[in-house]
Amino acid sequence: AREIYPVLDHSRGEGCWVYDLEGTRYLDMTSGVAVRALGWRYPPLVAFEQTLAHILEELPGQDFDHIPQTLLAERLIALTPGDFPKQVFFTTSGARAVESAVKAAIENTGRTRFVAFRPAFHGRTGYALALTAGKAVQRNLFPQALPVIRLPYPETARRPAGLSAEEWGWRCAEEVRLAIEQEGTDIAAIVVEPIAGEGGIIVPPDSFLRGLRAVADAYGAWLIVDEVQTGLGRTGRWWAIEHSGVVPDALCTAKALGVGRPFGAVIGRSPLFQRGGRHSETFAAEPPQALLTLFLLREIERLGLLENAARMGERLMAGLRRLAASSPWIGEVRGRGLMVGVEIVDPARPEVPAPALRDEVLRLCVRHGHLILLGAGTSAIRFLPPLNVTAEEIDETVARFERALAALAPDRVASPRG
Numbered sequence: 192a193r194e195i196y197p198v199l200d201h202s203r204g205e206g207c208w209v210y211d212l213e214g215t216r217y218l219d220m221t222s223g224v225a226v227r228a229l230g231w232r233y234p235p236l237v238a239f240e241q242t243l244a245h246i247l248e249e250l251p252g253q254d255f256d257h258i259p260q261t262l263l264a265e266r267l268i269a270l271t272p273g274d275f276p277k278q279v280f281f282t283t284s285g286a287r288a289v290e291s292a293v294k295a296a297i298e299n300t301g302r303t304r305f306v307a308f309r310p311a312f313h314g315r316t317g318y319a320l321a322l323t324a325g326k327a328v329q330r331n332l333f334p335q336a337l338p339v340i341r342l343p344y345p346e347t348a349r350r351p352a353g354l355s356a357e358e359w360g361w362r363c364a365e366e367v368r369l370a371i372e373q374e375g376t377d378i379a380a381i382v383v384e385p386i387a388g389e390g391g392i393i394v395p396p397d398s399f400l401r402g403l404r405a406v407a408d409a410y411g412a413w414l415i416v417d418e419v420q421t422g423l424g425r426t427g428r429w430w431a432i433e434h435s436g437v438v439p440d441a442l443c444t445a446k447a448l449g450v451g452r453p454f455g456a457v458i459g460r461s462p463l464f465q466r467g468g469r470h471s472e473t474f475a476a477e478p479p480q481a482l483l484t485l486f487l488l489r490e491i492e493r494l495g496l497l498e499n500a501a502r503m504g505e506r507l508m509a510g511l512r513r514l515a516a517s518s519p520w521i522g523e524v525r526g527r528g529l530m531v532g533v534e535i536v537d538p539a540r541p542e543v544p545a546p547a548l549r550d551e552v553l554r555l556c557v558r559h560g561h562l563i564l565l566g567a568g569t570s571a572i573r574f575l576p577p578l579n580v581t582a583e584e585i586d587e588t589v590a591r592f593e594r595a596l597a598a599l600a601p602d603r604v605a606s607p608r609g
Contacts, residue, residue: 195554196563204231207577207584209563219563220588222577225388225420225530228447229490230577236450239486243479250478252281253471259481266488267458270429273438276461281454281475285419285445286314288455289382292441293318293337294470295463296380296413305337306367306381306412308344310390310568313382313417322382325390325568340374342367344387345395347523348542356396363395364402371410380413380440381406385431388420391568392532394525397435404437413440419455420530423447424491424578427501427528434527450483496578503580504528510589511574518596520552522570531574532567533592544569552595559598560591 197211204210207230209219222228229236250257264279271277280291297303307313310325321337323329343349345363350356371378381403387393407414416439421431423444432439441459448454454476457463464470476484491497508524508531515521519538526532535549549570556562567573574588 195550196557206230206233207580215561217557217561217563218584218588218591220574220576221563221565222575223451224446224565225425225575226446226449226451228423228425228450228487228496228578230579233490233579235490236483236486240483243482246478246482248477248479249474251473252475252477253473257478257481259478259485260476263476263481263485266485267444267456270488271442271458272430272433273460277458278461278463280457280459280463280470282445282456282472283453283474284314284455285417285443286316286319286455287472288419288443288445288457289313289319289322289415289417290317291463291470292415292443292457292459293322293380293382295441295457295459296415298464298469299460299462300379300412302377302379302412303338304340304375304377305379306340306342306371308383308387309341310344310387310393311382311384312387312389313384338375340370340378342370344390344393345399346391346393347525357398360396360398360400361402363399364406367403368406368409371406376410378407378410378412380415382415382417384417384421385435386421386426386527386530387568388530388573389567391534391571392526392530392573393568394527400432400435400437404439407440413460415439415441415443415459417443419443419445420575423487424497424500425528425530425575427497427504429497431527431530447487448484449480450487452480452483454480454484491578494579499580500528500578503576503582503585504531506582506585507531507574507576507588510586511592514589514593514596520548520596520599526574529574529576529578529580532571533574535570535572546570552599555595555598556592560595562588562591562595564592 200210209217252260268277282288307322313319313322317336350359416432418430443457445455511524515524522534522536537545564572
């Protein structure tokens with residue numbers, strides 16, 4: 192990544208635009224990896240943040256109640272699917288939100304075996320790392336902290352010919368049930384991303400998630416959804432799991448939740464823990480942080496950003512699919528809302544992953560298009576604009592991406608290893 196991107200100027204930027212140290216302006220379609228839901232230096236947010244100077248910076252939320260934390264917990268409970276009693280546990284990152292959900296599932300089921308998928312990314316710490324699978328460099332030498340039954344995530348490339356997406360989803364869920372029967376039925380939880388983000392923006396059939404809910408229920412296990420990258424409006428709904436109509440037992444969120452600061456939460460069945468002291472963090476929903484997040488949630492509603500994410504996502508995918516129709520370098524365009532992936536392929540060998548070719552496209556985006564994008568999975572490029580992105584910015588993104596693809600040498604082929 193250091194070889195692809197310029198050194199950015201930390202003192203400049205607004206909306207979708209950032210600058211390098213030489214003053215070159217770039218169109219940024221990463222939103223800080225889905226952190227900046229309102230873009231860089233959103234003026235009303237900057238102004239609101241300045242009003243918080245008199246607020247107490249830190250009150251340990253696990254020991255003391257305060258109004259901003261309570262209001263935020265109530266707001267998140269109201270936004271999360273399920274009409275059962277819920278609790279919120281605040282934390283400081285997505286990985287820690289997953290850790291908290293894992294411990295809650297163990298606490299409530301009395302079991303320690305989990306089901307997870309490949310590819311999957313849930314974090315790089317302890318239990319979260321035990322559930323993660325995608326890059327060996329993330330796991331080498333670190334011991335497995337949990338017993339995990341791991342299955343393939345339902346990627347399009349694996350779908351048998353003649354099988355509908357709906358049928359494929361149910362079949363993949365049935366594979367989960369069979370694996371549980373073979374490897375151990377004492378399951379605490381199934382942990383899944385409703386869209387595999389780091390794995391390549393892989394959108395599973397809705398039937399897959401419905402099937403996981405049924406499997407979890409059959410074994411008395413929890414269904415934990417990791418919405419760290421997908422949540423808070425990115426897919427056109429508050430939560431990506433809502434597209435399938437599935438109600439999880441626990442939902443993990445972070446990234447956009449912190450409005451640029453380290454912040455996460457798990458919202459789940461009450462009680463998450465059977466007694467006090469079972470799990471705790473010093474820092475979490477401090478008063479300024481809670482107020483900033485409440486401001487974000489209000490702006491998403493006030494500006495209609497769920498609807499904007501859905502509309503602009505359709506516009507972005509339509510533009511990218513027009514490019515795919517004439518570009519030999521694009522194998523697939525997939526996504527939901529403003530979470531979009533483009534699979535880069537070598538036209539001579541489209542079935543072989545092409546990470547080196549993908550990285551070259553990213554370089555050309557920076558150099559020829561002044562467009563900043565990120566990789567995902569083995570050969571995909573991901574587009575994660577802020578939720579308030581405009582139609583003009585979406586169209587400009589597609590045009591700049593097209594220029595980058597046009598700059599690829601026509602005789603360019605992938606190396607034997609991709």
